[in-house]
Amino acid sequence: MTTRGFDVTGEAKMPACDMSTAPGTPEEFEDAHMEGLTVGELARQIGALPPCATHLSLREAAQRLLSTGQAAGCVVNESGVPVGVITEDDILHSYVQGAPWDTTVGEWVRGGGGVLFDPSPADGSVVSEQPLHSALPALVAPRVVPRMGRMGGRSALLVERRPGYEGGVLSAQDVVRGLARRAASESLRTSLGLGPTVADIMEPVERAPRLRVGFTMRELLQELLASPLRAALVLDCDGTIGGLATVADALWAFNQQMSQTLDAWDRLSSRPGRVDRQNIAADAAVPNACSALEGARHLLATERGDVVGVVSPAHLVSARCRARPVPSAAPYIELQRQERPRKVKEEEGAVKRQEDVKLEEPAPKKRAVMVKPKVVTEDEPQAVTLADVVARRETAHCSVSDTLSDAVDQLVCTGRTAAVVLDGDQIQGVLTENDVLAALVEGTTWNCKIGDWLKGSFARLPGFLVPALTLPSSASVADAAAEMVTLVEDGLGFACHHLLVHAKEEGEAHVRVLSALDIARGMVETVTQAGAAGGISALSAQEAAQLTVEQAMKERRFVSTCKLGDSLLKAFEEMHASKQNCVLILDDGHELDEEEKTEVKQEDEEREELTAEDEQWNKEHGQVLGTVTSSDALRAFSEHLRGNTSSVRGWLRGLNEQEHHSPAARSVRCNATLAEAALEMCQGELHHLLVMDGDGEVAGVLSALDIVCALGASYRFDLASPRFV
Structure with missing residues (x-):
C-alpha cells in the first residue's frame, strides 16, 4: 500500500x-x-x-x-x-x-x-x-x-x-x-523532536489565529483553513479570550445552512452538543497532552489561570509546523504608492450614493460597497458603456453536458478565454482558462462533464456567483474595472479576469463575457471617444491611461519562471500554484552546438553548485526567451497533452509565430503609457506584455489585469489595490 x-x-x-x-x-x-x-x-x-x-x-x-x-x-x-x-x-x-x-x-x-x-x-x-x-x-x-x-x-x-x-x-x-x-x-x-512539556510544543496565543466577537462565518472559515490548528481563539470586546471556534463548529454551521455573512459566534457558542473549551497546564508533560487529545481536537494551555497557548495534534506531530503567508508584492507596491502620493479628486455638484448589497444563501463574497460620485449635469455625453465593449466580439457558449475537451476546443477556435455554460436557457456558470489550467494540473479527465466540474472544488465561476458578477450593459468601463479590482482584493481564488454583462439583442436578453482585455480595450475607446465629456468614469480612464507601464507592471522578481529544459507540466504547475497566468522562460544553457557538449557538461556541474542567491539573480536578471501563458494550457488541453512528457523547449518548437510570440513581438517600453500598452495588447490579442527597461532588459510583466487594476483604483480614488500578473 x-x-x-x-x-x-x-x-x-x-x-x-x-x-x-x-x-x-x-x-x-x-x-x-x-x-x-x-x-x-x-x-x-x-x-x-x-x-x-x-x-x-x-x-x-x-x-x-x-x-x-x-x-x-x-x-x-x-x-x-x-x-x-x-x-x-x-x-x-x-x-x-x-x-x-x-x-x-x-x-x-x-x-x-x-x-x-x-x-x-x-x-x-x-x-x-x-x-x-x-x-x-x-x-x-x-x-x-x-x-x-x-x-x-x-x-x-x-x-x-x-x-x-x-x-x-x-x-x-x-x-x-x-x-x-x-x-x-x-x-x-x-x-519527533518534541519538548518535555506542553509549553514547548504549543502555539503561543500571540501567534494563534484570533477573531473578535462579531466575526462572520467567512472570516472563521478562512482562519480555519489557513492554520494547522483548524481552530481560532475568540476574543471578547475587552480583548479577553472568550472561547475557541473549531472545525466542528464550521461543520455544524454548514449542515444548518448558516449564511457566511452573518454574525457567527452567538449561534456557534450555543449550538447543541458543543463541548466547552478544555484546558491543560502549560507545564504538563507531553504524554499527558497526548492522552487528553485522544478525546479532544484542541487544548488551551494555561499558566496561573491565563490562557497562554493552544495545542492540536498537528503540533504534536511537528512542533515547528507554522502556516506561511503567500509571497506577495503588496508591501513593495504599497511603498511605491506612498512615494507617489496623489491628491483625491473632487467634483463640484457630486452626489454620493451607496449601493445596496443583497445577501443570499448560500452567500458568496459580495462586491465591496463602494461610494461613487455621480456628477449631476444636463445633456452630458455618455462614456463608452459595457454594451459597446461586449458587442465587439462574440461570446462562446457550451452546455453542462459537454465535456471539458469539447469546451476547450471551442475556446481555442474562437480565441476566447471563457465560455458561458448553459443548461437549456439557464446559465449554470462560466468556464474560464483558469479552470482549464486547474484541470490540466490536477489530472482531470478529458471527458469530465462541465456540469460536474462547476460543482467541484476548482470551479472559478460557478453558478451561484453569476448574479454577483453580472453587470448591467449601461455600466461604464470604469465600473467594471472597480468590480474586478474587488475580486482581486478578495483573493479567494474565484474568477478575477472575467465578469458577465447583461445585453439585449433584437429584444432578447443575453449574457456576454467581459474579460480584462475587453476592459483594457474599453479604456482606450473611452479616452479616444468620450474624452473629459464622459463624466467621472471617463476622467478616471484618462488618468489611468496616462500612467506609465512601469507604474502598473509586476516587477520581474515577483513573476514566476521556468527553464527551457523543464517539463511543460512544471510550467503549468508554477502558474497554477502562484496564481499567475504567465511564467517567464529562462535560458538553461542547453541551446548549444554539438561541439560544445563537453562545455555544457562542465557548466551543468557548476550550475548544480549554484547558491540560492545565484538562482535568485538568474531569475531576476537571466536571459528571457519567451513566456508560457494560460493560452498554452488551453492549447495543450485541446491536444490532450498533460505536459509531463514534453519539455518547454519541445513545446515552443511545435508552435508557429501566431501561437507563440517572441519576446520582441510582445514587448513594451517601461516609459510607455498604459493607453499605448493596452492598444498593443488589443491589436495582438495579447494578455501579457514583457516590459523592457532602457538597457533592453526585461524589467517586468504587464498584464491586462494590471491595466484594469490601475483603472479601477483611479475610479475608486484608491491606490492600495493588489495586482496579479
Missing part, C-alpha cells in the same frame, strides 16, 4: 516546497527508536471511517463527520464499495466557495474534491513497510494552495488499498493516538 497526500483542493501530489527548510524533514526524524514503526501500524483503516455514499449531500456528510468525530469519511459507490475519501477540509472548502447546499459527495469528487484510490500511485508515495518518519513530512509541511492561499499542513494521508489491505487514512490524530497508546511513546516523542 502507498500513501498519497490530499487537502481541501483534492490535490493528490506532494507540494513543491523547499524541504530543506520545511519542518519535519527526514533528517529530523532519523532515530533508532522509530525504525520499526510504519505507516500501516498507525493508519486508520477505511472500514473504520463513516461511510459517505456518492448520492449523499455534502451537508449530510458534514453531519456524519461531526457526529462521529472523524476528520474523514469513506466515499462508497452505488455498490457499497469504498472508492476514496472525503475530509472535513473538503466541507470547509465547499463552504467558503459557496457550493450549492444540495451538492452531492459524488458531484464534489467528480469535480476534483476529495481523493480517490489510484491503482497507479503518484510519484513520492511510500509503501506501508516504509518507516513512519518518511511519510510525516508530507503530512505536516506547510504549503501554499492556489485556491486558498496559505495552508497549514494536510488533513491526512490516504493509504492506498492493495491486495490484503483495504486502504486507510493517516492523520495527525492517528499519530497522537500512537504516542498515547504505544509502549514506545517516549521514544517516539523524542524522535
